[in-house]
Amino acid sequence: MEAIAFYLFAVLTVAMFSYTVMSSQALYALSSMAAGMIMISAFFFLLNADFLGVVQIIVYTGAVMALYAFGMMFFDTTRAVKEHNTSKVIVLTLSVLATLLVITIFTMPIAAENISAAFPEPAGVENPKAVGIVLFTKYLVPFEVAAVMLLVAMIAGIVMAGKKMDRSLTKMKEEEIAMMHQEETQKKVTL
């Protein structure tokens, strides 16, 4: 049963992501990626990481995909970017090499067989609860740092998507900047 689920979702995920990478239509790519993200969460459920699965769905399919969707509205997606492909040989060889090496890296500690669990899963406790216990005891400081980072990112996103950011002060001439200031003060006076 587990095997069937694994292979099914594996095939689906790979297919979805491949489509994301290959498709020339941004909208299709976005949709297929959102689907792929949901498929990934299935693996988390299979691995008894229920909490992570839920977070995956909410954050990726909910928040991140919504961000991409909004971002896409700014761009002229109909005017597709011309994708002149680079040499496929380079791409292929590099991918294969990287893949092999990543496998090696991951299996290396297993081959060494000297790993023991730093924070074993508490017995008789459900996964979300166990995650909560570990997160708020052992990983409290990283957790708080991550929270601050998210806050910073949020403010950054708001500021950068705001007005006036389409002008670069560093690339403007002195007179232009002076004119801009003048306009602003005039606006304030009229208000």
Next chain:
Amino acid sequence: MEMYLYIALFAPFVGSLFAALFGASPKTLWSGVVTSALLFASFVSSVTLFVYLLQGGEPIHTELMTWMATGNLYIPFGFVVDQVSATMMFVVTTVSTVVHVYAIGYMDHDKAFNRFFAWLSAFVFSMMILVMSDNFAGMFIGWEGVGLCSWALIGFWYHKESATWAANEAFIMNRIADLGMLIGIFLLYWHTGSLQYDVVFAAVPNLDTSIVTLMGIFLFVGAMGKSAQFPLHTWLADAMEGPTPVSALIHAATMVTAGVYLVVRANPLYSLIPEVGYFIAGLGAFVAMFAATMALVNRDIKRIIAYSTLSQLGYMFVAAGLGAYWVALFHLMAHAFFKALLFLGAGNVMHAMSDELDPFKMGGLYKVMKWTAILMILASVALAGIWPLAGFFSKDKILEVAFSSEHYIIWAVLWITAGLTAFYSFRLIMLTFFSGEERYKEHGFHPHEAYKFMLWAMAPLAVLAVIAGWFEQQFVHFVTELLPTFEFHTHHVEMMLIAVTSLMAIGGIVVAVLLYRNGLLNPKLQQTAVYKLLFNQYYIPKFYDEFFSKPYAELSKIFWKQVDLKVVDATVDFIATTIYKTGEGTHTMQNGNLSSMLRWMVIGTVGLLVLAVLYVKRYDILALMQMVFPGLGA
């Protein structure tokens, strides 16, 4: 008393630094005055210390600070003022002070006036370290310091090719000898575990004679270089290229006597190995005669005096080699006074004759330069060893030593040399100041007497050249508290020896005066083989040139063409061009295109992964393959 020690040591150093501050600026009189004043302070301190020891004070031993302390090696900046170093300090500071004052007048018109005083005071500081150090390492520092200052002062007029050549020659010859000295010091440390004089000399008697002999030989090689003994003697005559005050201070009174000081200081070591002592004495006697013969025919007043210095150093080594250390020190002191005086007088003559050195072009200068002539005659008489001047007491003692220890050949050589000394000294005096017609007029010179204060500065040396010998008994009593005494067995023939020697000296003078009374000798004499041999310094410089310098130059050329250009340079060029070509070939990588940058980033990641895989420990590729591909089996 320690305060006087430090003033004596560091006053010249302060003066040197002060003058060096203005080294590059044009002449400022007070740089000379300040250095002279500080030198005078050093002189007063030295005299105070000398008197203190004379009145029976204990030798002063201080430690300024630790210099090296690693493992078993402990070398402090330690200084000692005992009878020997106090004598040396007295000699060094006296002559230095006189020379400093004199040089204010002598270097009057020189552009690099300040630089001169900076180096001169630095030399005195190094010399003080050399004589005051309480260990061989400190002595070696002073030894090298005087070598460096000597190099800078010989080559003081560096725009003259001959001056730079002479400076380099002196420096390189001394390097060769210093290697020997360094080996000697290493041997001392290796076998005694210390470099402090007292520790070393206490340990030396327990060592194997062969090792002590080796130590003595290597240390003496160093002394041979500094004191310009055969075969490392050629640099001293060439060193006369430097300004005359330098010749007076460094190449007559102080630095060249450092070798004698070394042997005297190491007397507990040398008294264990009389064979080496005999060799030293033999070499000294040979050099005394050898140098005196070269002085007979030379046509350069400074070189004549330089050869005379060489000859007198030979005398000192005879005394030191035969175990009469105090006699060597006594002659060193007396010689310093009258030889410095002689050089300064020669400086006056040079000044008057617009740097002309050939006495054949002088003659009759007595009328113009009366006082210089009187001072030089005084110094020459002292050098010749005529009673009651200083040279008589010290030189006669050396002859007595040779006779008393039954080395009659050495005695005979020294006896003949005494005659030669008197002859060449008065040949110089006659040719310069008397000798009939006034030849300088033919050459268009307008001589004049030197400044008054220069003559006054020379006066103390003149006084010392006269009276230094009178204090023989006190001196003996003073230094034999530290140095071994020497038993004379010649009381029965003492008067006879003195008479014979004095007769020889007076004979030399008389011959010189008679021969040169009416001017130059018959020029035909210059065609004889003996004259040519002596005039060309026994062809030794030529020999060195042909057999050492030229093959070395050829070898250097071969190495330059074959090794340097074709191997070293080529390697460096290859590395440089490789890097340059790599940059040329890969700069397209930096084309600013983000996708190509991404691609390179991936390649870099792959490279790092490969490295990580290669360097992870317990890397078992078979187990890994089984892990990754479980289907492979086995």
Next chain:
Amino acid sequence: MMEIGLTHYLVLSTVLFAIGLVGVMRRKNLLMLFMASEILLNAVNVAFAAIGHYYGDLTGQMFAFFVIAIAASEVAVGLGLLIIWYKRTDTIDLDTMTSMRG
């Protein structure tokens, strides 16, 4: 073969990673590039969770959790920058960004 082990997950993870890598290398559209990088992060997440599970350890899940947080921040900031870039240059083609030419 029916038993799903750690290796299966790791192989899946690397396959996904390779897909992401191909996307990063061949895409010229900046928006697509961002998506490809999301794929890379997800591939690693799967590996973390799997290793953690098979060793009975929660550290893997913790790391995956933080990776998601970082990914979210990255998207927020990255898209903000992208929008500014688009406003100024009217293009999101990767090849037009050449101001870093050496």
